[in-house]
Amino acid sequence: MLKKKIKLMVLDDERDICEFVKALFRKKGFSVSSALSGNEAIRKIKKLKPDVALLDIYLKKGLDGLEALKKIREISPLCRCVMVTWDSAVSKIKEAKAMGAVSYLVKPITITELLRVVYRAVSGIRKRGK
Amino acid sequence: MATIREIFHEIGNWHNKITMCAGVTKEMLKREYKDRPLPKEAKDTLIKKLSELEQYAVGADKVLLQLKGIIYNKVNPDLGQVKNKGGAKCLKRR
Numbered sequence: 001m002l003k004k005k006i007k008l009m010v011l012d013d014e015r016d017i018c019e020f021v022k023a024l025f026r027k028k029g030f031s032v033s034s035a036l037s038g039n040e041a042i043r044k045i046k047k048l049k050p051d052v053a054l055l056d057i058y059l060k061k062g063l064d065g066l067e068a069l070k071k072i073r074e075i076s077p078l079c080r081c082v083m084v085t086w087d088s089a090v091s092k093i094k095e096a097k098a099m100g101a102v103s104y105l106v107k108p109i110t111i112t113e114l115l116r117v118v119y120r121a122v123s124g125i126r127k128r129g130k
Numbered sequence: 131m132a133t134i135r136e137i138f139h140e141i142g143n144w145h146n147k148i149t150m151c152a153g154v155t156k157e158m159l160k161r162e163y164k165d166r167p168l169p170k171e172a173k174d175t176l177i178k179k180l181s182e183l184e185q186y187a188v189g190a191d192k193v194l195l196q197l198k199g200i201i202y203n204k205v206n207p208d209l210g211q212v213k214n215k216g217g218a219k220c221l222k223r224r
Contacts, residue, residue, distance in 0.1 A: 014143055020150040024157055058139070086142060108146040108191050110184055111153025 005031045006122050009050040011041040011068060012084070013059045021054065024111065025118070038063025042071050049076055052121045054105075057085040057092050066096060073100045080121040084109065135207035138198050145194070148187035156180040 008030045010021040018034035025032045033048055035041035039062050045053065053072060057065035069081050083096040083104040093104045102124060103117050132140070156177050163173055205212055 014147070016147050017150060020147075020154045024154045027158070027161060107142060108149040108187050109153075110149055110188065111157055114153070 005029065006052065006125070007031045007033075007048060007050040008052045008054070008118070009041065009044060009048065010034045010054045011036075011038065011059075011065065012054075012056040013037065013061070014056075017056075021114075024114070028115075037061060038065070038068035038071075041068050042075065045072055045076050045079065050079055051125050052118060053079050053081045054118070055081055055083055055101075057083055057089055057096065066092060066099065069096060069099050069101060080124055082117055082121055133208050134201065134205060134210060138194065138201075138207070141194055142191060145187045145191040149184045152180045152183040152187070156184075 006029075008021075008025050010018050010032065012018050012021075012034070013036050015036060018036065022032045022034060033044055033050065035044050038059055041053070041055070042063070044050075055065040055068055055072075059065060059068075063071070065083060065085075069083070072079055072081060077100075081096075081101045083093060083101045084107065085092060085104060086107050093101075096104065102121055105113060105117055159168075159173060159176055159180070201207070203213075
């Protein structure tokens with residue numbers, strides 16, 4: 001059980017994916033919010049200050065995940081960002097890491113991987129808090 | 131009309147939804163039925179099948195990635211045009 005409710009935000013233009021992530025992490029004791037576009041994510045991050053953000057790199061409209069990452073790093077530098085992408089976007093992963101992303105997930109995502117990566121990001125917050 | 135790139139992206143999205151849906155359902159089953167009267171055998175079978183479903187989607191996506199590599203090599207995925215004459219011959223043969 002988590003001591004403090006960790007705030008997680010998921011940015012994905014697929015509503016179903018946002019719902020799966022919310023259902024999974026709420027059961028694990030997280031406070032979860034979602035955004036379907038980069039602009040919506042920026043607005044919510046300013047307001048909610050999440051501890052961890054899952055950002056899909058490829059978004060159909062508006063800001064893409066990398067542009068969102070750049071803005072998030074300015075608004076909320078302590079937020080630990082995990083990028084989500086496809087195999088073919090290896091160069092984008094490198095770019096994201098250089099911009100401050102802590103980790104990445106390659107689609108299709110298995111829940112085991114998702115939990116592992118998010119809990120690792122959370123453990124980074126705990127270490128920082130000590 | 132959707133481009134080849136968009137179609138591949140869409141198929142990949144479905145694979146992602148399958149793995150996520152199966153995985154989340156599996157987690158729910160483990161948690162929700164921890165102390166509830168679902169026969170252990172039924173619960174174990176369901177969890178096993180959901181894990182298999184997850185892996186099937188991962189497998190399907192690996193094949194899709196191979197197919198994507200072959201097609202993108204021959205055809206511009208955004209314009210739908212064959213990249214060169216050699217590529218055109220290759221596509222006709224198949």
